[in-house]
Amino acid sequence: MLKLTDVSVKYGSFTAVHDINIEVNAGEIVVLLGSNGAGKSTTFRTISGLNRPAAGELVFEGNKLNRRPADQIVQMGIGQCPEGRKLFPAMSVEENLRMGAFVHRRKRDQIKHSLEHVYELFPILKEKRHDAAGSLSGGQQQMVAIGRALMSKPKLMLLDEPSVGLAPLVVEQMFETIQKINKEGTTILLAEQNANAALKIADKGYVFENGTIVLEGTSAELFANDEVRKAYIGA
Amino acid sequence: MTNVLKQRNVVIILILFALAFPMMTSNTYMIHVMTLSFIWMIGVYGLNLLAGYTGYLSLAHAGFFAIGAYSLGLLTVKAQMNFWLALVLALVITCSIGLVVGAIALRTKEHFFAIYTLCLGYIIYLVIDKWDSLTEGVRGLIGIPAPAPIGPITFETEKAHYYFVLFFLLLVVLIMYRIVHSLSGRTYIAIRNSEDLAQTIGISTKTNKLTVFVLSTFFAGLSGALYASFVRFIGPDIGSTNIVFDLLTYLLVGGIGTLSGPIVGTLLIVWLSQLLQDFQQYRMLIFGPALTLLIIFAPRGIVGAVATWNMNRKLKKYPNNQARSGRSRNDSLVKSEIVPEKQVKEG
Numbered sequence: 009m010l011k012l013t014d015v016s017v018k019y020g021s022f023t024a025v026h027d028i029n030i031e032v033n034a035g036e037i038v039v040l041l042g043s044n045g046a047g048k049s050t051t052f053r054t055i056s057g058l059n060r061p062a063a064g065e066l067v068f069e070g071n072k073l074n075r076r077p078a079d080q081i082v083q084m085g086i087g088q089c090p091e092g093r094k095l096f097p098a099m100s101v102e103e104n105l106r107m108g109a110f111v112h113r114r115k116r117d118q119i120k121h122s123l124e125h126v127y128e129l130f131p132i133l134k135e136k137r138h139d140a141a142g143s144l145s146g147g148q149q150q151m152v153a154i155g156r157a158l159m160s161k162p163k164l165m166l167l168d169e170p171s172v173g174l175a176p177l178v179v180e181q182m183f184e185t186i187q188k189i190n191k192e193g194t195t196i197l198l199a200e201q202n203a204n205a206a207l208k209i210a211d212k213g214y215v216f217e218n219g220t221i222v223l224e225g226t227s228a229e230l231f232a233n234d235e236v237r238k239a240y241i242g243a
Numbered sequence: 244m245t246n247v248l249k250q251r252n253v254v255i256i257l258i259l260f261a262l263a264f265p266m267m268t269s270n271t272y273m274i275h276v277m278t279l280s281f282i283w284m285i286g287v288y289g290l291n292l293l294a295g296y297t298g299y300l301s302l303a304h305a306g307f308f309a310i311g312a313y314s315l316g317l318l319t320v321k322a323q324m325n326f327w328l329a330l331v332l333a334l335v336i337t338c339s340i341g342l343v344v345g346a347i348a349l350r351t352k353e354h355f356f357a358i359y360t361l362c363l364g365y366i367i368y369l370v371i372d373k374w375d376s377l378t379e380g381v382r383g384l385i386g387i388p389a390p391a392p393i394g395p396i397t398f399e400t401e402k403a404h405y406y407f408v409l410f411f412l413l414l415v416v417l418i419m420y421r422i423v424h425s426l427s428g429r430t431y432i433a434i435r436n437s438e439d440l441a442q443t444i445g446i447s448t449k450t451n452k453l454t455v456f457v458l459s460t461f462f463a464g465l466s467g468a469l470y471a472s473f474v475r476f477i478g479p480d481i482g483s484t485n486i487v488f489d490l491l492t493y494l495l496v497g498g499i500g501t502l503s504g505p506i507v508g509t510l511l512i513v514w515l516s517q518l519l520q521d522f523q524q525y526r527m528l529i530f531g532p533a534l535t536l537l538i539i540f541a542p543r544g545i546v547g548a549v550a551t552w553n554m555n556r557k558l559k560k561y562p563n564n565q566a567r568s569g570r571s572r573n574d575s576l577v578k579s580e581i582v583p584e585k586q587v588k589e590g
Contacts, residue, residue, distance in 0.1 A: 056443050082445030094440045096433055106426075107433060111445035113426055160445060 009034045009195055010055070010086075010164055015064030017047075017054050024050040026219045027064070032164065032197055037190050039206040039227070040199045041240055042216030048199035049091055051216075052168050055197075056088045057081040068164070083111050087162025089153045091169050091199075097142030101133055104141045104152050108159030119159070126155035129185055147178040154185070164195045171202045183209050203240030207231050261409055265402045278405045280513040281412045282469045287493045287505035288415050289462025294491075295500035296428065297455045298435030299352075302487050303344070303360035306367030307460040309482030311337045311467025313371060316384040316477050326391040330468055337464025338457050345456035349449070352438075361484065368482035383478035387471050408469055415462060416506075422458075423502060431455055435500075492530075496537060498544030507545050 010032040017025040025047040032038045040048045053059040055066060057078035066073040073081060082088070087108075095104050105126055109119045127134035130151040136144060141152055150170055157165055167186065171179040179202065187209045190196050200206035207213060207227040215223035215236060223233065230236050265274050286308055294300040314333035318324045324332070344363060351359050371378050378384070390398040390407060398407050422428050430451055433441040438448050471477050480486075497508020519526050541548035 058439055058442060077447065077449070078442035079445045079447040082443065088443040090440060090443055094437060096429075096436050096440075098432065098436075099429065103429060107429060108444050110426075110430070156444065 009069060010197070011065075011067045012051075012055070013065045013067075015051075015054065015066060016062045017050050017059055018062040023062075024219055025054070028214075028216075028221050030214060030221070032195060034163075034195050035190075035193070036211045037187070037196045037198060037209055039203075039210040039213040040197070040216060041201070041203050041206065041213055041230075041236070042199075043201065043239075046216035047219040048216055049168055050219075052088065052091075052166050052197075052199060055081075055166060056086060079111075082160055082162075085161075085163035086166065087157040087160045087164070088166045089157040089168065089170065092172070095141040095149055095152055095156075097140065099141060100138050101141050101144070101152055102137040105133075105155050105159055108156030109161075111160055118161070122159050122161065126158055129158075129188065130155060147174050147182070150174065150182060151185075154182075154189075158189065158194075162194060164197060165189070167196060167198045169199055169201065171200065171205060179205055201240070203230075203236060258413070262406075265405050271401045274401045274405050276513060276517055278401070278408050278473060279470075280509050281405075281408045282466050282473060283490065283493060283513065284412055284466075284505050284509045285415050285469065286463050286466035287490050287497075287509055288419050289459040289466065290487075290490050290494055291499065291501075291505055292419065292422070292431075292462070293455055293459040295494065295504070296423065296435060297431040297452065299349070299452065299456070300357045301348075301360040301456070301459065302357055302484070302491075303348070303364035303367065304459070304463045304490060305484060305486035306364035306482050307337055307341060307463035308467035308470070308486065308490075309367060309371055309477075309479070310340055311464030312471040312477050312481055313378060313384070313467075314464070315468040315471045316387045317377070319388050319472075320384055320386055326388060326472065330390075330472075333468045334461060334464050337467070338461050341457045341460030341464075342453070345453050345460070349452045349456060361487075364482070364484060364487055368479060368484070371482050372479040378479070381479060383476055384471075385476050387475045387477065389475070390472055404473055408473065411465065411469060415465070416502075420502060427451075427454075492534065494544075496534070496544055498546030498548075501543065501546040501550075504544050504546045511545070 010030070012028060012030040014027050014029060015025065016023060016027055028047075028051065030038070030040075030051070040051065042048050050059060054061050055073065057073065057076055057080070061074060068081075068084060068086060071084065073084075076084075096107065099107070102123070105123060106119065109122060112118055112122075127137075130148075132148060133151055133155060136148065141149065144152065154167070154170065157167075170182055170186065174182065183205050186196060186198070190209075198206055198210065207230055210227045212226045213224065213230045214221045215230070223230070223236065225233070264277060268274065286304065289307075290301065290304050311333050314336045315329050318329035318332055319326060322329075348356060348359050348363065372380060374380070389404065392398065396403070398404050422431075430441070430446055433444075433446060434448055434451060441448055467481070470481065493508040493512055494505060495508070496512055497506065498504030516526065519529070522529075537544070543551075
């Protein structure tokens with residue numbers, strides 16, 4: 009579905025991501041592991057069109073993504089849920105969600121339907137739909153961010169560190185929901201530092217270090233790998 | 244619900260007051276000042292849409308104001324065109340120039356955009372000032388006609404002209420209301436929030452920013468054209484940077500990014516300067532510090548401060564209401580966003 013071949017990304021003369029190869033098949037949950045600054049977010053920004061690759065090729069369902077503007081990439085079916093639960097704080101929860109359906113803005117019935125679906129996944133959001141998004145707790149804001157990404161009806165959803173700054177119990181619920189979204193037919197590419205939780209739901213993973221992929225494998229393989237255990241699971 | 248009713252009542256009272264104003268005074272000078280402030284308001288709304296809602300502080304608006312004014316002036320005086328045709332053409336000319344200029348200017352962001360547009364405004368001023376053969380340069384354009392009569396309605400008297408401008412002001416406010424409360428309005432606010440984020444939900448920031456830019460030059464051009472037909476004389480001074488900072492002051496005092504801010508700010512400052520006319524050269528001694536204090540303590544201007552005060556009062560009444568506490572919290576978020584724009588102005 010999505011294939012990155014020898015992709016490098018530069019900020020000025022600094023190479024943030026170097027020669028990475030990633031493949032995501034339809035229906036999978038794929039996780040990118042790595043510490044801060046390893047290049048996960050840069051990879052995401054490149055897939056969603058906010059950064060341009062310096063070299064390599066990005067292909068989504070047979071179409072090259074390299075020079076496409078970000079809004080077209082959303083239209084092609086890649087929805088992004090950015091890092092740090094970025095919302096529109098002055099807008100209400102429902103307005104935030106509706107903004108997520110921007111590419112479908114003329115299809116009113118579909119928007120209504122998607123909205124119901126998001127409220128089904130996150131019932132608390134229905135309760136708070138008229139509240140300003142900035143007033144919600146961290147976990148609820150993350151729900152809004154994921155819900156907003158869902159509103160664009162993506163084929164592939166990019167989730168950048170959904171667990172960051174959340175309580176362990178909330179993290180668990182969040183991953184359950186991500187799994188549920190995946191089972192409903194959305195392919196998921198996930199960036200995480202919480203390897204334990206992420207590998208439990210993922211099909212396969214890539215480990216980033218200093219801008220390159222140092223390890224890849226199925227989640228069972230990675231889970232069993234000593235280095236991964238030492239670095240990310242702490243056991 | 245009661246709030247909506249209240250708001251509606253206030254709007255109705257304001258419109259009635261505006262309609263009745265010329266009957267309440269026989270002093271044509273007061274009507275003259277009021278008409279002028281209405282004209283400024285239209286320009287301030289243009290600036291508000293771009294700087295307040297989309298987050299792009301354009302300092303070229305005096306230039307577009309002048310383009311609108313000169314287009315109308317030249318078409319009616321030199322080309323002897325009918326007023327209404329000239330008005331439409333003046334708006335078309337302003338928007339076309341806005342489209343070309345915007346496409347280039349919007350490649351820059353934040354402070355760079357403000358500086359770029361400041362230079363641009365100055366270039367427009369220079370062109371008008373130096374292009375003697377077309378614009379008459381410093382001599383200015385004299386004898387711009389009043390709006391041509393529609394059937395039995397003529398616009399020769401101050402009162403008639405007052406209603407003529409009021410009509411356009413109400414139209415502009417209505418358009419602004421519709422824009423701000425539509426998906427487009429929220430799209431612009433999304434761009435102000437974060438352009439990256441706006442892009443990742445599928446908003447084409449390029450086209451949207453260009454649309455706002457052209458729309459705001461439309462308002463600036465309209466205000467300029469109305470000015471030309473009202474004052475009947477225009478010089479290159481109307482394109483000077485002083486004018487854009489006047490407009491910006493009205494906007495900041497009233498409340499940037501608010502719907503009623505332009506009205507409140509313009510009325511207050513225009514009438515204050517009238518009252519303080521005796522102190523001509525000392526006026527700025529009062530205005531300067533007052534403006535600085537306002538920006539420190541009420542970054543969203545008078546309208547923003549009143550809204551926050553209202554919110555806090557409600558919060559005291561219903562301390563458990565999450566929704567309201569939320570709104571006041573994100574008010575401060577909005578404030579912090581707007582602060583950099585102020586710094587540009589001061590610097």
